[in-house]
Amino acid sequence: QEELNALVWCDHTDPALIEPFEQAHNVKVNLREYEGTGAALALLDQSRPGDWDVLVIDGIDVFRAVEAGILAPLDGVSTEDFFPEVVMAENNSVDGVMYAVTEKFGYNTISYNADKVDPADMESLATAWSDKYQGRISIYDYYLPVMGLAAIAGGIPTAEIGADDMEAIGGTLSAMRGNAASVAGVVAAQTALATGEVDIVVGGGEWLTAVLAGDQPNLTWTIPAEGAVRWAQSIGVVAGTEKPDLAKEFVKYIVSPEGQARLATSSCFWGMPANAKAGEFLTDEQKAVLRWDNQPDYLARTQLYPAPDADLDVEMQDLWLETLQQ
Amino acid sequence: MSRDTARGWGFVAPALLWTLAFFVVPFVVMGAMSLATLERREVVWGLSLANYAELAEKAYLWRAVLVSLEITLTVTVVSVVLAYPLAWIIAFRVPKRWQRLALLLAILPFWTSYVVRSYAWLLVLAREGVVNQTLMNIGLIAEPITLANTRFATITGFVHFFVMLLTLTIYANLVQLSPNYRRAAMDLGANAFQTFRHVILPLTLPGIVTGAFLTFVLCIGDYVTPQILGGNTELTVPQVIMVQLGRRADFPLAAALAIVLMGIVTMAYLACARWLRLDRI
Amino acid sequence: MTAPVTLRGLNHWFGPFHALQDIELSIEAGEYVTLLGPSGCGKTTLLSVLGGFIEPTEGRVEIGGRDMTRVAPAKRPTTTMFQDYALFPHMTLRDNVGFGLRMAGMGRGERHRRAESFLDLVGLADAAGKRPHELSGGQRQRVALARALAVEPDVLLLDEPLGALDLKLRRAMQDELKAIQRKVGTTFVHVTHDQEEAMAIADRIVVMNAGRIEDHGPPARIYREPATLFAADFMGEMNHIPARGTGTATETPFGLLARAVQGRAVACIRPEALGTTEAALCIGAAIVRDAAFFGTHVRAHLVPEKAPDLTLTAHLPPASLPAPGESLTLWADPDAFRVYALED
Amino acid sequence: MTAPVTLRGLNHWFGPFHALQDIELSIEAGEYVTLLGPSGCGKTTLLSVLGGFIEPTEGRVEIGGRDMTRVAPAKRPTTTMFQDYALFPHMTLRDNVGFGLRMAGMGRGERHRRAESFLDLVGLADAAGKRPHELSGGQRQRVALARALAVEPDVLLLDEPLGALDLKLRRAMQDELKAIQRKVGTTFVHVTHDQEEAMAIADRIVVMNAGRIEDHGPPARIYREPATLFAADFMGEMNHIPARGTGTATETPFGLLARAVQGRAVACIRPEALGTTEAALCIGAAIVRDAAFFGTHVRAHLVPEKAPDLTLTAHLPPASLPAPGESLTLWADPDAFRVYALED
Amino acid sequence: MRALPWAYLIAAFVFIYLPVGALVLFSFQAGGLPVPPFEGPSLRWYAEITGDRDLMEALGNSLLVALGSSFVAVVLGFLAAYGLARHVLPGSALIRGLLIAPLTVSYLIVGLGLLIVLTRTGVGLSLVTAGIGHVVINLPLAFAIIYASMGAQQQNAERAARDLGAGEAQVIWLVTVPMLAPAIAAAFFLSVTLSWDEFIIAFLLTRFDVTLPVEIWSLLRSGLSPRLNAIGSLVFLVSVTVVLILEILIFRRKS
């Protein structure tokens, strides 16, 4: 039996997603989750060619992977049925060559408990993390989206964040941190929300609250007036793979409507499928949770993750850790 | 070399080689790595102190060292102070035939998965968790207080684990003492406290110090508990190391942090080497 | 500095196990008493009752005329010397010996002076600064003694104090222990299972068995006229000769003894009471099975012709070693026999 | 089944420590020899050299006439019985005793039969299926003996085989050990530091001290005419009387002895050789310091008037216990004295 | 005053059982969140986890790594202890120190060092590498426990066996190992426990096949759910059963 090695985010580990592919192609898909592009690049750097076949990566980091020679050109994967805003050809290609395709997207914005806070306050970033909610805020523990939100709150487009903006962003972060009770990972943030530990999660979104919605419908999320950060993950074939065809088949499966529907509602976290045709395989409830119908509006008002170059990235991480540890 | 010695080497060699290959060599490589630098995601070997300089420079790095030290020392002291009376009571107050059971009960939770145990504390300490509910029910507090996602939570999680561990070691130390020491002291007019202070404590000191040292080592190097319970509002050294690995794959800086951690443990070792009995656990 | 001890109607149970049974005993002030008995007979239990480590289920302990049954060890005028000595390994000898004084609140200088004088008493004045692990077994034993004596107890309780020493050292320490007791005048209650030690040292021996006192009295009396067969055996080697009581006398294979018992009985005689010099009772010819030189005597096993199933042990004069197979004529003094009736 | 042993010019060093010094010894086939000496004198070391556990630095070990100095323990016709018996706790007695036979490749059935016959020899035939922890000390000792004998060694080496037993049992086992040796005829070399045991059991005693052989010979000879002062002391209690050699005779506080030594000397006499019945030499009046009844005798410490610095120990007849302070007149046979010159 | 120790004992047990109690209770939660209020008993989460392929695979992997690494650690530890206790080796104190040394080093450092070396020598990460890491941390314990129990009693039994004609291998197999069985079992048991529960080394040194703690960690990052309670409780109940069985067996044997 052939094996396919994929370096992925946790949503790909759902058997409901993988097993149909395994059966169809009689292969075993080995999955390794990772956190943070840096770790994935380091892992791939240290591997021998052929160790890995498929890579799921943050959309904004595709170019870094290409620079590092990690992704192979990807052709023949159709993006026709995709939401146009998330095809993001400029992100997924370098020098006109396509290396990856978007597979899933969603938002880092404000999640909150509608019973405990004034929903009107949540419609503005400035009021969402204001002193009014001191001690009732949790910040999602990933620097890029949160700093993106801070930038958006300060009127800086995420795509244009530069070293000069660090001070402004730092100031906003600091204020946010001052009002926050914790800086939390997924479960900690969910626990905090579910148990009333906090009422607002900055950086949250559908991926955070969807699983809680069934039991606590008062937990919801919104995209404030200033906008929010949009995340998108891409999938591509790793350079040097010994099974380029199988790898491409896998990519194709993931971006197919069925694959997309399964990925969107994967057990680890939910998110919008890049392929609009996936809607045919989703139930109405699922669509409601994903807010399928609001997507045109959301897509228009949100900005992609900041995509810092290596130096700026280090600076941003330092600033982030500095703020945590203050 | 005599034949006996040659045979002896034969027996020791596998363990020794294993330790050399998978402990000493990695350790040395890590030391070397801490002197390398990261340039454009490539490790450049060399003899640079840049990582250590960065450590001294960046507040979040050196503060992590302080945070780790504070938490670890607190945990060690609190655990010993809580575990000693427990071990004492089990050894000297609980009737002989119930002692095994009491001890077994005291360490059974040890067998829940460590990761899950930390998570369980998160549930217990939550705003609507058991602790807050109880405190409110008995009227000690009016409003729930924030316990989860704090240093207090981290320390609680640690103390829970190490109290179990230390109770076991201290109990073992107490019962292996001849009961005649206690009898002799009392017979010569010492009261219970004096017996403890002048006789039992000094006699169990090596055991306590050994247990405390192991607590120190395990606690200062642990990533899971502060990550789950600490709320990320302050980072310990292992957390910072994992950030260096996970987000930016900065192995040299992570190695330098590890070396610093090792330095702290070594100092702790030297501080209590006089009483340590590591080869008799 | 010394006090009498009276035990009345003591009974103690460990769960269902009756460890001490109807113990009645009076010990005079300044007396040296040994509790002698086999392992598990309750010696340590009795001593623990005296020292206050065990509260007896029934009965009364009086020390110096006052009821002490429920008084804690620390409050009693007794001190115990433990079999393993229980010296505090982390303290110098001086601090070990001074421990009781320190607990009594005595100041440092005075305490050290006193501790050293007690170390002097046991011949260890030079070693005051050493720690127990630097000492030999005999020296540790002395420190334990000094520590126990330093608090000037009325009664000193010693649980197999010489048990850990080798035979030679043990015999030497016996003399020393006795000499020190003479000097300080304290009542000593000394547990042992070695009857030679008990005889060498005690003013009075209390023979225990299975939780009861079988016999008590001065060593010579217990050796020569033990009250029970158990005591007879425990006090030294004894030849057992099956006998039969006629009500007015006792029949043995070697003739009639003037002892009034009835039914199955056993006549006992010690090896040294059998001899080759003529005496009132003739045991008759006996064949030497083996013989060994023991310095002061030759110990021989002999099979008497009158009772070929029996093997007698006799102590013969050390001058000549009889060869195995040799035939000797044995004699004994009829008064040297003790006869015990056996229950059927 | 039995063989003579010869040791020639044995020397052994542990690093700088000279543990065995110029050992020369011949043991006849079937002889029962004990090595007697204080702790640390090298008894175990010598036995280990015999058993092959230690290769001596110098010298030669011959067993049955063949050089065995460098032969491994397993290949020697010797077996060792260890002080703690070293029984295998996880095996039944049958398997313990059969272990050597199993190593020799003997089949299961035959092995069990043989093992059981040896258990029978030591009186434990019924217990073949038990494990060592179910046995008493004396029974374990027998199993160890059976195990050692089962491989039918020419020489059996016993390292303090009775050391772990209490006194009573020890004396009983001595007889048994000797009886078994008689039966199997194997050469026994038995280490002990108990001189009574050595006397009770040995055909020949080898007295060792600090790595040397001080004396060797039959028990009675060594007891009565020990070659050295050390041997004299070790074989039993001894009174030491300071003396002075005139070259032709020896001056003591109690008169002249016909022993030709020169310079500072010591005259020795055993306690049982001092008595109150008239003899050739009058020690004179002596004050009783203390006296204790020992069953077969009364042991008294006395201070002679002619030498008030001295304390003499005497064994007196058990009939009467002299009171402390009483004055007795002591006598001795001058031939009972041994005189040893002292180096200055 | 007399009641004080008992009050302390009870308080201590409450503290010790607080998280376990909460964990087990909410594993039976009928609702979707393991937080109060408790909505009534249900076994749905147990059904869910036992049906979860990854989780069950991880459980198997954990067992494999724990047993395998403990076996290696105990064998190596035993051999080293035997060699040091029964043969004269120059510098034996140093060797002992070296063998014990990993005990004084945090798991994270052991894992990080191995990660650096393994990835740089091109040895792929797998359950085997995690097992290697676990041997590193368990070897000192196994060695220390077995070495400490190698007393004079065994030594004499070994000499006796040799004297009766056994070769070294026979001595070890027929005498030393059976006599040290309690210590060896204790070392093995402790080693299994530690390996079974170890997270950071397994996290750093595995790739596709992960151990249970690592799988639980992933679960923990993927959302709040009583599944976590259920898997934790299941591990607890199974371990407790094993511990109790062992305890009873050993206890029975002793008495």
Ligand SMILES: Nc1ncnc2c1ncn2[C@@H]1O[C@H](COP(=O)(O)OP(=O)(O)OP(=O)(O)O)[C@@H](O)[C@H]1O
């Ligand atoms: N705490 C206890 N619980 C139950 N039984 C006990 C306890 N202490 C002693 N025993 C039993 O009481 C009996 C007497 O014990 P004790 O220690 O007094 O004997 P001993 O005469 O001192 O014996 P030894 O010479 O062996 O020390 C023994 O059978 C012992 O098993």
Ligand SMILES: Nc1ncnc2c1ncn2[C@@H]1O[C@H](COP(=O)(O)OP(=O)(O)OP(=O)(O)O)[C@@H](O)[C@H]1O
């Ligand atoms: N392996 C060794 N290394 C160094 N010295 C040793 C060794 N074995 C024994 N010795 C020393 O050699 C001397 C003789 O030891 P040995 O064991 O033969 O004495 P022993 O007569 O059997 O004493 P004991 O009656 O105490 O058993 C002792 O001083 C001992 O310390």
Ligand SMILES: [Mg+2]
């Ligand atoms: Mg006792």
Ligand SMILES: [Mg+2]
């Ligand atoms: Mg010896």
